[in-house]
Amino acid sequence: MSKYAAFDNETALDYIKSLGQFFAEDAQLSCYEFGDGNLNLVFRIEDQANNSIILKQALPYARCVGESWPLTLDRARIEALVLQQHGSVCPAHTASVLHHDSNLAVTILEDLGHLAILRSELIAGRTFDNLGYDVANYLATTSFYHSDFYLDPQEKKAQVQTFTNPELCAITEDLFFDDPYRDCERNNFPSALTEQVMQLRQNKALLCVVARLKAKFLSSPQTLLHGDVHTGSIFVGAKQTKLIDPEFGFFGPIGFDIGSFIGNLLLNYCAQNGRVKEPPKRRDLHSYLLNTISTCLQQFEQQWHTLSQKHTRDHALQAAGYIDSFLQEVLQDAMGYCGTELVRRTIGLAHVADIADIADESQRLLVQKQTLQLGEQLILNAKSCRSTDDFYQLIISFVH
Amino acid sequence: MSKYAAFDNETALDYIKSLGQFFAEDAQLSCYEFGDGNLNLVFRIEDQANNSIILKQALPYARCVGESWPLTLDRARIEALVLQQHGSVCPAHTASVLHHDSNLAVTILEDLGHLAILRSELIAGRTFDNLGYDVANYLATTSFYHSDFYLDPQEKKAQVQTFTNPELCAITEDLFFDDPYRDCERNNFPSALTEQVMQLRQNKALLCVVARLKAKFLSSPQTLLHGDVHTGSIFVGAKQTKLIDPEFGFFGPIGFDIGSFIGNLLLNYCAQNGRVKEPPKRRDLHSYLLNTISTCLQQFEQQWHTLSQKHTRDHALQAAGYIDSFLQEVLQDAMGYCGTELVRRTIGLAHVADIADIADESQRLLVQKQTLQLGEQLILNAKSCRSTDDFYQLIISFVH
Numbered sequence: 080m081s082k083y084a085a086f087d088n089e090t091a092l093d094y095i096k097s098l099g100q101f102f103a104e105d106a107q108l109s110c111y112e113f114g115d116g117n118l119n120l121v122f123r124i125e126d127q128a129n130n131s132i133i134l135k136q137a138l139p140y141a142r143c144v145g146e147s148w149p150l151t152l153d154r155a156r157i158e159a160l161v162l163q164q165h166g167s168v169c170p171a172h173t174a175s176v177l178h179h180d181s182n183l184a185v186t187i188l189e190d191l192g193h194l195a196i197l198r199s200e201l202i203a204g205r206t207f208d209n210l211g212y213d214v215a216n217y218l219a220t221t222s223f224y225h226s227d228f229y230l231d232p233q234e235k236k237a238q239v240q241t242f243t244n245p246e247l248c249a250i251t252e253d254l255f256f257d258d259p260y261r262d263c264e265r266n267n268f269p270s271a272l273t274e275q276v277m278q279l280r281q282n283k284a285l286l287c288v289v290a291r292l293k294a295k296f297l298s299s300p301q302t303l304l305h306g307d308v309h310t311g312s313i314f315v316g317a318k319q320t321k322l323i324d325p326e327f328g329f330f331g332p333i334g335f336d337i338g339s340f341i342g343n344l345l346l347n348y349c350a351q352n353g354r355v356k357e358p359p360k361r362r363d364l365h366s367y368l369l370n371t372i373s374t375c376l377q378q379f380e381q382q383w384h385t386l387s388q389k390h391t392r393d394h395a396l397q398a399a400g401y402i403d404s405f406l407q408e409v410l411q412d413a414m415g416y417c418g419t420e421l422v423r424r425t426i427g428l429a430h431v432a433d434i435a436d437i438a439d440e441s442q443r444l445l446v447q448k449q450t451l452q453l454g455e456q457l458i459l460n461a462k463s464c465r466s467t468d469d470f471y472q473l474i475i476s477f478v479h
Numbered sequence: 480m481s482k483y484a485a486f487d488n489e490t491a492l493d494y495i496k497s498l499g500q501f502f503a504e505d506a507q508l509s510c511y512e513f514g515d516g517n518l519n520l521v522f523r524i525e526d527q528a529n530n531s532i533i534l535k536q537a538l539p540y541a542r543c544v545g546e547s548w549p550l551t552l553d554r555a556r557i558e559a560l561v562l563q564q565h566g567s568v569c570p571a572h573t574a575s576v577l578h579h580d581s582n583l584a585v586t587i588l589e590d591l592g593h594l595a596i597l598r599s600e601l602i603a604g605r606t607f608d609n610l611g612y613d614v615a616n617y618l619a620t621t622s623f624y625h626s627d628f629y630l631d632p633q634e635k636k637a638q639v640q641t642f643t644n645p646e647l648c649a650i651t652e653d654l655f656f657d658d659p660y661r662d663c664e665r666n667n668f669p670s671a672l673t674e675q676v677m678q679l680r681q682n683k684a685l686l687c688v689v690a691r692l693k694a695k696f697l698s699s700p701q702t703l704l705h706g707d708v709h710t711g712s713i714f715v716g717a718k719q720t721k722l723i724d725p726e727f728g729f730f731g732p733i734g735f736d737i738g739s740f741i742g743n744l745l746l747n748y749c750a751q752n753g754r755v756k757e758p759p760k761r762r763d764l765h766s767y768l769l770n771t772i773s774t775c776l777q778q779f780e781q782q783w784h785t786l787s788q789k790h791t792r793d794h795a796l797q798a799a800g801y802i803d804s805f806l807q808e809v810l811q812d813a814m815g816y817c818g819t820e821l822v823r824r825t826i827g828l829a830h831v832a833d834i835a836d837i838a839d840e841s842q843r844l845l846v847q848k849q850t851l852q853l854g855e856q857l858i859l860n861a862k863s864c865r866s867t868d869d870f871y872q873l874i875i876s877f878v879h
Contacts, residue, residue: 227697232652233645235697240640245633252632256795286798293795294805297627297635298730300698330698395656395693398686405694 155184161328172217211374213320219382256293300330334412342420350433353442415461421454555584561728572617594714611774613720619782656693700730734812742820750833753842815861821854
């Protein structure tokens with residue numbers, strides 16, 4: 080059994096060579112590390128013929144806002160296993176795992192260096208036609224095949240145990256559902272937002288919905304979630320969309336992932352108001368983002384209908400019409416979780432570059448006011464959402 | 480590590496003596512086995528001064544309708560642990576575990592021989608004033624203290640893993656939610672019920688609710704359930720009520736246990752129509768059962784309100800008013816599960832003695848028609864139940 084030690088370029092290369100399966104024995108290998116160094120080491124290893132792989136190693140701590148706290152290495156196991164599970168049903172949109180070693184917290188992945196991280200691309204105003212469709216297919220396919228509609232109950236219970244992820248779930252539980260709604264030193268927002276934040280915290284109806292969303296996050300193992308579908312977890316190119324980094328993966332409510340994804344598109348939507356000065360360019364980006372959201376919602380629903388009609392193995396869950404009420408509840412959850420993503424990215428610990436990098440402070444503040452308000456509206460209206468169109472219309476009515 | 484072997488009187492006594500903690504070294508012990516022999520061995524061991532204990536040992540198979548199938552010994556571990564967990568928060572109504580050995584699948588329990596099994600008592604027409612109140616306190620207390628309102632999320636996830644109970648859950652999943660609603664050789668009902676059964680199976684609205692109830696049973700680890708609260712799992716006396724046999728325990732929807740309990744009271748209610756010829760006596764029993772149901776529902780709700788107000792530790796779940804909507808959903812689930820208990824005990828594999836022992840076939844059939852109809856109504860109306868009074872009124876309107 081290998082014992083954990085953090086790699087450097089040299090030991091990473093030694094390790095790769097010792098595996099003996101990725102490069103020719105006499106290959107001339109080069110190696111460099113390009114992770115942000117806060118959570119994980121990420122090495123790119125390449126031979127003289129430009130064959131390359133990625134070696135990712137989890138670090139036993141996280142550094143955030145200057146602070147350092149211990150963080151379980153078990154997240155490397157979870158991440159590799161989620162990628163393998165999701166890859167087994169949706170290889171087109173899941174990064175490939177080539178090798179994993181839990182003791183070293185090391186995963187070797189296909190190199191997706193020909194693609195780019197979606198968040199930076201959207202910030203730069205670049206668009207990808209297949210994005211909504213691809214992400215919807217990834218989310219619908221992976222969530223269906225790990226749900227009670229498909230999995231044998233005993234197999235599902237075993238998987239729920241395998242993917243129990245208490246430490247990383249605790250981060251989400253705190254940052255999404257607790258901190259923003261009370262006085263907590265981890266929160267981070269400009270004082271000009273204080274009044275709006277105070278009003279949010281006094282809105283009883285809203286706090287009730289947040290409680291329900293948290294309860295569901297805690298106790299609703301509907302499927303194996305990615306757990307962290309923001310635009311920084313998606314590699315994109317003209318013809319490819321690949322999900323990475325599911326270290327927050329666990330069995331949770333289906334609506335969480337799609338809600339988080341749409342929330343990140345909406346954060347970018349609002350950010351463009353503070354970024355793009357030319358109205359036509361802004362209109363184009365806005366209309367692209369809205370189309371992407373609309374496509375994503377429709378395709379997600381459509382794909383779930385198709386898969387459940389063809390492949391539901393549970394007798395009781397085959398009941399005619401049940402899938403409609405099930406998906407309606409998923410949508411309501413998605414809308415609620417989408418709202419909590421907007422709120423926590425605006426006033427909680429972790430912000431998004433889309434907004435944080437807006438240089439003009441007053442422009443940034445206007446964006447933050449908008450994301451916070453939109454988040455509130457999504458949360459408050461979640462329970463009355465009856466269709467993908469309801470969801471979409473609420474967004475339209477707010478942003479127009 | 481002790482290796483599993485089924486005890487007989489002699490080896491059971493040897494085992495007790497080897498533990499050296501229950502009786503004096505020179506005690507004169509007597510021992511007899513009085514289990515039904517189908518699932519477990521149950522020995523009563525007593526000394527000359529009438530000190531006694533119960534030794535329960537799980538058998539590695541279950542015998543049912545002549546058939547024998549293997550059944551995990553792990554259920555003995557689950558049963559002992561659930562009793563310990565429930566006993567730690569509600570000792571008054573939980574049988575005490577004195578010792579447990581998972582390898583031998585043996586649990587030593589306090590002797591409750593001074594009490595009687597509720598089902599036989601109700602069949603004999605005997606009543607217990609505290610029943611509804613006591614069972615409500617047991618269910619509310621054990622469910623609150625093992626819910627997200629109280630448990631730390633990391634502790635809860637660990638407990639969910641500990642109490643993963645796939646084999647026994649599979650029995651419930653099949654017998655409650657699948658078999659009765661389709662043609663299956665395990666079902667058991669008189670041919671005179673066939674038309675009513677066929678109508679039930681064609682009722683789309685009902686099948687949709689059953690699907691929702693099954694999905695919730697599969698994926699809603701709200702609390703550590705007893706998992707099998709029928710009137711055969713309750714010891715009663717004039718001043719004591721004790722729950723036993725939680726081998727079906729797991730983390731599931733709170734409404735399941737209370738729904739099962741009320742379902743069993745209603746099975747007895749309907750059975751009295753075929754048992755008791757004298758109208759005044761029947762009226763007394765009926766009114767006792769309805770009062771017990773009403774008390775149970777009200778006290779369960781009241782106790783949950785009290786506990787959650789005083790002891791909710793989760794910040795988000797403290798939101799004003801959230802508990803009301805949470806409990807309303809628990810009630811809706813309870814009503815649905817209550818209905819499925821009536822249906823499956825009427826047309827599924829396992830019947831109840833309350834009805835099965837009615838000698839007159841035509842009388843028995845009338846009772847079965849009534850329990851099946853009442854089960855249907857409870858399932859169909861579950862979603863519109865808004866209060867304990869709604870639940871109670873639906874029962875009243877049907878049985879009167």
